Amino acid sequence: FSKSFIEQIESLSKIASEFSNFAKMPDTKLEQTAILPVIEQAREVFRSAENVEIIVTNRNEISAYIQADRDQLLRTFNNLFKNAIEAIDADAECNINVLLYNDNKNAYIEIKDNGKGIPTTLHDKIFVPNFTTKTSGTGLGLAFVKQAIENAGGNITFTSVADKGTTFYLSFPLV
Template sequence: MERVIEINRDITERKYLEMQLIQASKMAALGELAGGLAHQLNNPLVGVQNFVQLLLSRMAPDDPNRKLAETIERAGKECVKIIRNLLKFSRDSHHDFTEVDINRIIQDVLSLMEKQITLKGVKIEKALSPNIPLFRGNETQLAQVMMNIIQNGAQAIDGSGTVTVKTRSLDTGETVLVEISDTGRGIPKEYRDRIFEPFFTTREEGTGLGLSVALGIIKNHGGRIAVESQERLGTTFTLSFPTAQTKEETKSKK
């Protein structure tokens, strides 16, 4: 009997390792694709930006077309930010890490998204613990993770419902948890093992990149992500981030 249990455990561990290797190779391929796209898009975008700035320099302040040119310039700047994020995702960006306040990042993300989400009849609820420790991370990347998962939760709700964001710390402050729950339609059982695959989506308008990018960013922060879902009841994503590195660095500075 013990022999059977040991064999089953070995098979389970082997399958888990195989899945991890497959996912790692997919994320590496996605990183290469993101980097390649960013470089390909950057050159023509620089040309567009330069021509718009030249055009603006030759326009009078009261030119009726000036606002249109300024709109193009702003859109170009947003594209530059997206390309920079793609480049950061395609390479190890630990050198961009600083001490971050996850509560503030969540508040900033919700301030951008809340109005659009509530217009669809979806409520946003927050339960952010006031004593969350800081940890080392990249604010832009973490904001992207929160935005992707919150947006997915809102899109999973048909009609009225609620997206809830909670934070708390575990292990005497050595782990920060973020829980993002929705009361949506849930994830079908046959799709739960595939939701983090690059380009996998069940929505016609979806790209299938949101959760795979989120997974890559979370792993880059030394964190983990888990999902629990029940059809017609909703889904909860639990993100965990270690803070031990921050504590060790703080001690070494004293």
């Protein structure tokens, strides 16, 4: 009884914390930020996760810099990686491929996973606050991601194929 009760309290605490973090979004501190080190820092969080491989390919010869809130950017990549990992069956290998490239105006990041994919009927809902398909989810992760990217002047879109995976496409203006 007490273990279950403690787990419920921890779950509620986590939900309250996520709502609080989401509500803090206006405190955006834009600064010149190199994208690659932030991606690498997020990858490091999941390095010890079992059956998870995150491969980062940087096609740029020099670092891509954007105007962004570094903490929000880190939380963005953490959220996207975590969602990709959770979209994989427990005993399966999770492969996340991150591609970073840019042209003269924008930095582009593609984050592709080999998960279950997002059902077509949910495509227009995944960025809506409080929408979740997870029993323990708050529905704030992707809403936060979208808001953080837009705070940095960027865009996010995605494609998804059932049983093949999802690719998120991020773009940010270069500085």
